Amino acid sequence: MITQGVFIADRYEIIDKVGSGGMSDVYRAKDHILGREVAIKILKQEFSEDATFVAKFRTEAQSAAGLEHPNIVNIYDVGSENGMYFIVMEYVEGITLKTYIEKKGQLNFKEAISIAIQVGRGIEAAHQKGIIHRDIKPQNIIISTEGKVKVTDFGIARAASSNTIHADLMGSVHYSSPEQARNGFVDGKSDIYSLGIVMYEMVTGRVPFDGDNTVAIAIQHLQEEMVAPSAYAPDLPISLEKIILKATMKKADRRYPTISDMLMDLKKALVSPNEDFVTIVESDLGQTKVMQKVTPEEDQSLSRRAAEALTFEDEYDDEDEYYDDEYYDDDYDDDYDDEYEDESKMDRILTISGIVAAIAIVAIIVAIVGNMAGLFSFGSKKVTMINVVGTQYEEALGKLEDIGLTEKNVVISYEANDAEDGIITNQSVAEGKEFSLNDTLRLTVSGTEEAGSSDSGSSQKTENKDSSAEADGDKVAVPSVVGLTQAEATQTLSNSNITVTSTSQEFSDDVASGSVISQSINAGEMVEKNSTITLVISKGPKEVKYTYSIPNPYDGECTYEIAEIGKSGTIPKNGSINISEVSIAELTVTLTYTPMYITGDGTEAPNPNATETSTQKVKGTPSN
Template sequence: MLNMGVIVGERYEIVGCVGSGGMADVYKAKDHKLNRFVAMKVLKPEFSADTNFIRKFQREAQAAAGLAHPNVVNVFDVGEDQGINYIVMELIEGITLKEYISKKGRLTVKEATSIAIQVSMGLEAAHNRNIVHRDIKPQNIIISTDGKVKVTDFGIARVASSNTISTNAMGSVHYSSPEQVRGGYSDFKSDIYSLGITMYEMVTGRVPFDGDTTVAIAIKHLQDEMVPPSQYVPELPHSLEEIILKCTQKSPDRRYSTLAELINDLKHSLIDPNGSFVNLSPLSNHAQTIMITPEEMKQIQNGGYNTSSFYEEDDDDEDDDDEEIYEKPSKKKRRRRDEEDEDDEEDEEDDDERGGVNTKLEKAMTIGGLIIGGIIICILIYMVASAAGLVSLGSKKDNDADTQKEQAQDATDETVNKVTVPDLTGKTEEEAGTELNAQNLGKKKGGEEASDTVAEGLITRTEPAAGTQVDKNTQVVYYVSTGKAEEDTNVTIPSGLVGESLSSVQSTLQDLGLKINVEKQQSSSVEVGKVISLNPGEGTSVAKDTEVVITVSTGEGDKMVAVPNVRGIEASEAEATLIAQGLIVEVEKSDSEDANVAYGEVYAQTPKAGNRVEEGTTITIKVRTEGASSSTGTTTDGTKVEAGQWAAIEPKLKKPDNYQGGNVQLRLVQDGDGDQEEGGTVIMEGSPIDFDSNGGYYSVGSIVGKDGVESGTLYLAEQQEDGSYQTLWSYELKFSEVE
């Protein structure tokens, strides 16, 4: 496994391990180039020398890279760095559908239908690009913290050819279609069958076919009739049951032809739950139960078809029966299948790897051909260049010297282009301008602020801070001292508030200690939610606690809009969403104990989402903040956080997926603490953490950090059998000065 802090591909820093499987490990990493967190799937070292595994590993990225859909996990990058083969994917904070079903027992009809529609839409995008997933199951469906459903793990996906592909790869046996179990072919309707099994499990809490062995389960898919889900859930709507039964027909011809048809029926079932609109094709009069021949039974039991699903490690570790159904086929049977599938290019590659062709000879011939071709191309290029007078033999040394000189110059230029931000504290604006110009840096006044240490009119601080290495021509923002803060009962209403959003103006005036009274007024010239006027007006000096009347535009009126659901998203994004609908936003901040939303996110809204209201209606959103109800807190050892200290007030930690319940060490690392593996300050050690009784979160007492340092990383490590601690996860914390 990769250690914390390792840089892969010169941009991805390993932050923590998310999970580990048979052939690959999944890490949380930080992309320093784009400044975002990503998920990185890394092939284990023991498989990195096998070109077959590497090709199959890269197939997942190739299959999913072209899919840009909200219900499919995005693939950002794929590469290799010093023997490390990796795929970089979108990091989804959430749980798998399997975990969600296990937690709830079974889902409600609306939940199951909504999830099925979103999965169908993601699969439809894949099918439109001729990609068959072939391993749809709850373990490969992720529900994010904001309620979005995404399909992941295209590890055994392939591009379909003529709607049908030969295959020797199959997903988990509980969700495999009869044609996959039989080993004949897999097409788009195989995904529909697996989705039907997944819907069955969502509404009943169980899979339709189970057994002691994988072979027994596979045979049930081929021969046994499915118990209707209504026998387990009598209140299940008739239409949804018929949809599930149509998806799971043993004959592909009797299933839905496309996912578009399935999506239409699922949406129709929400409107008409007990309708009979699902068109189930009747069996022919002479239809009989198809029995497996002794030869086919022998093939299945002897491993005639194997499940070489490569990416079973992500979610299948909890269910060993799903991971590997059959042993590999014998050479004789493989040879017979190779001859039958010789037209399939992918199978030809697999045949070569299994011994159908002397791979060493083929590699030698390939390498030899490439070398000869390269020599011929070089000779032709040289002859053309020589004829044009562009090169000569005598100039090779000079060219090499010039190249080395250019490389050295480039390195020098890169160093020269970096300059250090000077310390401007205590200097005048004119002096600051002179120093910055000497360093080829720009300047911009960021504002004024009170200071007990810097005299009025002098600079208090800069952004970036003094001593930071920056590129030339970088603009440095400075702040000027207004002297010591004086207690004054009067405040001045700032200018520039008219025309701004209501929530922004409210926040500004409340910070000045003023009371707010909002009045609404229709206007055809001012946008909905924007301030028309203030009373007292801008620039007026008033006493604190004075009431300011804010007149806000409600638009032209007579227009109804639907209230969007903004619960669980950032306050700024929620405000923008509501304003875009022509609604006025009021923000209330409080230290809610709602563990289902993070700090800075909306935990309640009034009116509720889905209501239709008139344009210009005020929507109140409640935002969870750190320590909004109190400016002090306590540390993990119960010590009071004093005014003037820099602290993170009661951050809540999400449970790592790989935490086993052992003793925990919490270690805070901030700027200047040195090695991330060993540096920093241990703030808790030697006892386990109970995440489950708090909805998967743990509330840490307020953590005191270094004075003036606004950020830090909290590392969570679990004690191993040898007494050492292994880091499982990291949390980014924000620190602010306690008043």
Template sequence: MILRPGTFLQDRYEILDKIGSGGMSDVYKALCHKLKRQVAIKVLKEEFSSDSGFVSKFKMEAQAAARLSHPNIVNVYDVVDEGTLHYIVMELIEGITLKNYILKKGCLDSKEAIGIAIQVAQGIAAAHEQGIVHRDIKPQNIIIARDGKVKVADFGIARAASTQTLSATAMGSVHYISPEQARGGYSDARSDIYSLGITMYEMAAGRVPFEGENTVTVALAHLEDPITPPSYYNQEIPVGFENIILKCTEKKPEYRYGSMQEVIADLRRALVTPDENFVQASAPSMDTSQTVIIGAPELEQIRSGSGRRNQPEPQQNRNSRYGNEPVRERQPEHRSSRNTGTAGGPSGRTKRREPDEEINPGIEKLLTAAGIVVAVLIVIVLIFLVTRLGGLFRSGTPKETETTVETTIPEETTLGDKQTTMPEVEGLAEDIARQKLRENGGLDMKIGDYEFSDTVKKGDVITQTPKAGEIVDKYSAVSVVISNGPEHPEIDLTTLGLDSLTAEAAKSLLEGKGFVVNVQNQSSDTVESGKIISYSPDKAKEGAVISVIASTGPALTNPVTVPDITGKGEEVGEEMLADLGLVSGTVTKETSEDVPTGTIIRQTIAPGTQVEGGTAIDYVVSSGSAEQAKYKYLASIEKSYPLQNLIGPGSASTQLNIKIQLKQTVNGKDEVRDLMGPVTITGDQQLPVVFKNIEGAYGVTSGEVQIVNVDTGEVINSYPVTFVPIPQS
């Protein structure tokens, strides 16, 4: 069952995207709405979910793994049954698998490989201390986070999978499986040590030690063939690190390291003294596992159904490499100079097993069946190729068919039995590409990375390695890059309903989606003021600039710019509006602990807005605090001041810029508030100082009404006034 983005599990986990798929499960990125964090959800595939015995084992082991807590282990948060779905909720690690990292870099630098191996070993050691054996250590189950932290995944799943047959798990793990697992014998912590050794081998050599045409061939190689030292493929591997790898990958568990802690200790020493031959051979101990006898005829039957792969023969006896061997010198042309040990003990074992060595009879039938299946597949492929050459699958024009035959026949004549031509899978959907590769020589598709692409549809192949047309070995791996679609997909703005929104609401909506919004105003006789007239473009990607034209209503015949009257006294505000041909609209009183009584708190039309002359401007006036609202302190004055007394002769030709203000001392500080705004009058006039209801500060009973020369700031004259508390109606 494929989970689509937007699907909710347990009304808690929202599926965001599918991020991977393995032999047993599909992995999704999800958002936990309860804890507001992203998680990874690994969902068992249907073929495993239908097996009640396996599901029971899977739940038990996954719950045990959930108890593990270590910096180098992917945390398991929850194990859930939901109908037919069985899944694990895990920590989401943003990074790359070690397998993909090796595919990108090839051979890793020894220090980098040792550093990664130490972190992996620490995580495995923590699990071993809790009695949990992983049983499926491989680069695909090791994740390198973006911060460099290395984490081991799939504890519990691997252990549950070990109860299944070899064919259920071997496809992804047979290259790293221990000999005792391959023959169905008892496995313990030393099995993880072997698999870690193979993983270190791949980091150091850029390849696994055993390869073959099918899983049976590789499994037999783990059981029988001596391992080729990794320095055969990479001369730069230090002797200390190589000997650690060789000891980890001994055929018999008793010859390997006794615990993961011993591996960690030697790896740390290899960082300090890489060219020192410090690895000691382990003394063999009594093997408590049951010996299973396999006869020569049965072994021959297994071999006959599998075919052998071309494996380089080691140039020396590998077990002589640890002990007291002196530091080696690099001699690529004479590989035998790398050994000075003698046969005996573990180093005296021969390349081939004796017929009486251990092998599980149950594996015989499985290996034989696998060989038969491979043979049938090869026959099908050959029939397909023959029919193609015979013209049974010709399509298109006669000219096209002729060209295909001309290019195909020479190619087939140059291919060996173990080779095939790499098909073209770029541009194909992931599942179609995988099937096409399988049909062409059993090629195995590996996803190397996911990348954003504006040209390749999400889920399709962007690039492939090797390229189409190259001659490759059958059953080899093909690395592909899968498209995640555009990083910033194009959004259809017509679906957002912008036409029905105000310009302010539309701007907020678009900015929330990552756009840059440029709003311009324009008059309109048909679109209500504040609403959107138009916008462009209709489709855009995140980060694009969206131009929005907002309506200011019908064009003005007598435009007036609204003044800023906030912070002014009510009387002054009225005068400022009247001077510009505007009128006071609805005046609302509102209590305020911060704004003095009688001061305008806010206005309904923003300052600087163009309006028609005569428009009413609504505003809100402070009535003081809630306590002050009960009373207001009022005073009145009725005076006049002859300005000619101030100016003298020639006053009729002199103009003054005058204002009248109220001065009070409130809480020890002088506060001044305008009672009449600045006016220009001639010096021969009588200046009326008449105010019926002057509202003063709450609780202050005295003040001064002052006549001020605006140009000089000089107080021309002042009159004392007394304020009386009057109950509010």
């Protein structure tokens, strides 16, 4: 039995027990040779005689022992004594991120990004050595009293190698990637997904998927769309929300390619939080995108600018000051860039230039061909944002409608300040910036929601909130959220003490894309407080694809042009062309035929004076 005062390996004196996990117990101890405090992880007795568990325990030590990084808990020693297996590691005085979130609730975006960057750096160091953590969660992230963030517990980590293709263990299911949930291939993108879920919890104070058992939660990771974090954190900058959404895409190939790419966007979000720079691939077509390669010099400059952006307000008690600006300044100077300075800069530049040029050429060819075939849609319409700060909400909405925005593009939050009630005091996209009509503009309105609802277009929210008046003690009336956007519906239900646990999506000809089609509990029904509800979200009308078959009516080869899709070519004699997957129901086809004639020397040549041209409207046949 391990008790206070017991010596392990005639060196480590147990001081007290500090934690316990599924496989092991953790103790604080004194290293009498080096005179320092350490943490000792000891495999539980019931597992010590199990060869499989012992092998996994040793694998943990061997994997983690080679990692040395300021954001990883260092491993000092590993051994066994009288059938007891143990690992000696760095002792970090502080609290877990889980405890910190529970204490603080929602973290502000600067805190969340700074913690995510430090965690990401630790993961990056592991990935560079071929090690996947596999169990990233707030319980495995420690915030020291000095403000340093460290990743710990590589309890199910395993070095990624050619003969490692499946995960045989699952970490905490709330943070597990879809591929872990289905026991599929696990790589660095699985850690990216888990970090995205951790970031979601930091900014919202809750996990996106929850349920009564691990199976139910795992199914949600596989099948259900999570509620956008801005539904719970309306002031969340668009850049951070998109980083979280990209990191938690269900298909691994839609996430960040590497943790380094994600770190780059996190640094940008610190410098320009309201800039919409994150690209999320939504299409199943797998279209090629040209990604800008950032040079080491640019990376270092961005790191310094990110460090300068980390200026926290003095809003914590002394015991809560876990963040040290001096640490961030040193940490973001890229301590590990020096190891690359011995490489030939010219070789690196030439290699990178060649790769970027090749990708660009392929992307241009694919884009041109895809555009001619009508396969690709290159983004939604963009408008130039105007300034509405200082105007009343209704007036601001009118101005925004004039440039193409609608109420579904706008989410408002209220803030008590010295301005007149109903005045716009802040907008998430600055004047002059490009704004996609598929995105959301967040407006901050002076006053309270109750005051603003009388003179703003968002009165629907307050009405729904009013409808949640309590009755029968702890019961509340379920408000109607059909027709509201997902974010509005989630907030309205939250105001009524009802939690949205999951959503599904369906096509609808009647309900706008992104709005609620139906709710699992009827409006007006009385339910207990903190009841759960599910929503069906509209995907908009199902896009109809058309197929065309255009025959050649002439007695010889002819050419064709189709203006709507920018397609042209040649149709052989007695032949036809077939075009599919076109989203337009009717095409304008122009056919041009130039007959041949026999010249004086007996050869054939086209007769331009006899050229025939016909233009016709051709209706397509629906193909789905």
